[in-house]
Amino acid sequence: MLAATQVPVGPALPRWLRLAAAIVPVMITASIGSAATQAEIPGWYAGLNKPFFNPPNWVFPVAWTLLYTMIAVALWRLLGAMPRTGPSREAWWLALAAFLVQIVLNAAWTPVFFTAHAIGTGLIVVAMLLVMVLWTIRLSWRFDRLAAWLLVPYAAWVAFATLLNAAILRLN
Numbered sequence: 001m002l003a004a005t006q007v008p009v010g011p012a013l014p015r016w017l018r019l020a021a022a023i024v025p026v027m028i029t030a031s032i033g034s035a036a037t038q039a040e041i042p043g044w045y046a047g048l049n050k051p052f053f054n055p056p057n058w059v060f061p062v063a064w065t066l067l068y069t070m071i072a073v074a075l076w077r078l079l080g081a082m083p084r085t086g087p088s089r090e091a092w093w094l095a096l097a098a099f100l101v102q103i104v105l106n107a108a109w110t111p112v113f114f115t116a117h118a119i120g121t122g123l124i125v126v127a128m129l130l131v132m133v134l135w136t137i138r139l140s141w142r143f144d145r146l147a148a149w150l151l152v153p154y155a156a157w158v159a160f161a162t163l164l165n166a167a168i169l170r171l172n
Contacts, residue, residue: 013079022076024098030068030134036110044117051167067157075099077147078140080166088142095139102132109161119169126165130158 013021037045041057063118078099083089105128113122141148 018076018079021079022072025103026068026072029066029103030108033110036114040114043112047167050170051171054164063157067154071154074147076151079146081143092143095143098132098136098139102129102136105129105132113165119172123165123169126158126162130162133158
């Protein structure tokens, strides 16, 4: 018998569909980012004034590969923790919605910053992304703490990206 506070949980989707649902949006986001930066890194971005703490260009793809892997695993875990009944099911849907909104903001930032060369608008997008990642961590914590923890390095990196974006805006 379950205690009054325990809610049975299960996967939202069958195993393979859940795996695809976790990987595909992250791969699309990564592909958008890669396409938006490919020509801009050696051109437009190279010509910008950057702060002393700007990492070398090779750091970004390494960091994002690790982060995207962690993001996909976090989403896979969250998709596996859907409450089957009760009011917590609505909260799970909210956590999932927040997760998807932050993925969309992640996908949007790179074309805004790199392709459109809109540094100020990019700062707004990346700041919104940071808020959404933090909110996603908060909402996911209730359903899968490991999923939430997997997003913490992502939040730290997005906080750094926000600072870097702001510094680049100030210097240019």
